[in-house]
Amino acid sequence: MGSKFHAFMYPCFAFGHMIPYLHLANILAEKGHHITFLLPKKAQKQLESLSLFPDSIIFHPLTLPPVEGLPVGAETTADLPPNTTGKLISDAMDLLRDQIEAKVRVLKPDLIFFDLVPWVPEMAKEFGVKSVSYQIVSAACVAIALAPGVELGFPQVPQQPGYPSSKVAFRGHDANLYSIFTNSHKRFFSRIITGLKNSDVASIRTCAEIEGKYCSFIERECQRKVLLTGPMFPEPQEKSVKPLEDQWNQWLNRFEPGSVVFCALGSQTILEKDQFQELCLGMELTGLPFLVAVKLPRGSSTVQEALPEGFEERVKGRGIVWGGWVEQPLILSHQSVGCFVNHCGSGSMWESLVSDCQIVFIPQLGDQVLTTKLLSEELEVSVKVHREDSGWFSKESLRDAVKSVMDKDSEIGNLVKRNHMKLKETLVSPGLLSGYADKFVEALEAEVNNTKSS
Structure with a gap:
């Protein structure tokens, strides 16, 4: 066991980044290390309950400086209004450098973890x-960022053992999303790669069992070792997990095991009203009980006013559309939930894979398109909802995707279920998650010890 260290954590101010960083903080704290977690003031209230070691994980709230275009009071990407980008948050995070330097000078940490602040x-x-680049996006996404000049598809790399296949092309709306991703996210890519290449330790939240080929490609391109942390979420059997809220537990208890479709599209997805209504109608068309938890569509002040006409009456007793936050992992672990429709964000992807649910993806952003390709076409553990070239998905295409995995006699449904169960078995096999975490922490301890002894 290496000597104990003190680490700063400075993740992107987005819940999809801060939550996995906090899971990592829990693992470090469990092994006796101390963490100073830098985050916005309001986010602390939402994240505190996830800290399992309050004596070892100290939250240090920061006040974002004013940035042109950033609304007053906005602190995370979830606070941004529609049609604005995360660039505003990263600009504000850049302006916190003096504050962070002052804290480093006083507290003298051994390590500082970061992802998008180069x-x-x-x-x-x-x-x-020592700086630790800890990327929570998929290795496929990092690989694309490292492959300059590639417009479509996965990295065009030599077809040698250990390299990813470049057979997958982006078509239709996927191509549109990917084009948007590569253009508007050039800055995002640049920040990831600059940090990854210049850091003392490079690491990605993934595992070789899923993304081994992409990890090998990244190591070759960067000419350095990249540490894998595994999925980095609480062990499924963790005793401290609180029970599901009564409201949802009682409602879900009314249905047969594996019969409910749960749909959640993340904190950053805001649908147009007509697309939101099409989503609701698609869930209705499945004929199955369903729970939809998505943000209010653009221009709507309540869920009720945004729903299709007559919808509430027609689905009464078997369908709920909820505009607030829900405890996603706890809902997924309820025996009645049999299908998870989601956007394939990093957290939802891992939660999908360790659940027993059938998986349906409606990716919203370019990195989600990449990960959906990986899971639906390479690993064949999920299906995706078909979209038109304009990006629109119809109620029929949503219904068809859900039915294709929920119908007992469906060939594709049985195929993805078999593949998913095999992969889940691997991911939750005793020692896999803890093995990745142990090796990662040992590597960090060695890095700190080398510094102290030199």
Whole structure:
């Protein structure tokens, strides 16, 4: 066991980034290390309950400086109005450098974890602190970021053992999304890669069992070792997990095991009203009980006013559309839930894979398109909802995707279920998650010890 270290954590101010960073903080704290977690003030209230070691994980709230275009009071990407980008948040995070340097000077951490703030390695070196690039996006996404000039598909790399296949092309709306991703996300890509290449330790939240080929490609391109942390979420059997809220537990208890379709599209997805209504009608058309938890569509102040005409009456007793936050992992673990329709964001992807639910993806952003390709076409553990070239998905295409995995006699449904169960078995096999975590922490301890002894 290496000596105990003190780590700063400075993740992107988005819940999809902060939550996995907090899971990592729990694992480090469990092994006796101390963490100072830098985050916005309001986010602390939402994240505190996920900290299992309050004596070892100290939240240090930061006040974002004003940035042109950033609404007053906005602190995370979830606070941004429609049609604005996460660039505003990252600009504000860049302006916090002086504050963070002051904290590093006083508290003298051994390590500083970051993902999208590329100046952290330079700052860390000035103070003799080791920088750790910890990426929570998929390795496929990082691989694309490393393959300049590639417009469509996965990286065009030599077809040698250990390299990913480049057979997958983006078509229709996928191509549109990917084009948007590669253009508007050039800055996002650049920040990831600059940080990854300049950091003392490079790491990705993934495992070789799913993305081994992409990880090998990244190591070859960066000419350095990349540590894998595994999925980095609480062990499924963790005793401290609180029970599901009564409201949802009682409602779900009314239905047969494996019969309910649960749909959630993440904190950053805001649908247009007509697409939101089409989503609701698609769920109705499945004929199955369903729970939809999505953000209010654009221009609507309540869920009720946005619903299709007559919808509530028609689905009364078997369908709920909810505009607020729900405890996604706890809902997925309820025996009545049999299908998870989601956007394939990083957290939802892992939660899908360790659940017993059939998986249906409606990716919303370019990195989600990449991960959907990986899971639906390479690993064949899920299906995706068909979209038109314009990006629109119809109620029929949503219904068909759900029915294709929920109908007992469906060939594709049985195929993805078999493949998913095999992969889940691997992911939850005793020692896999803890094995990745142990190796990662040992590597960090060695890094800190080398610094102290040199």
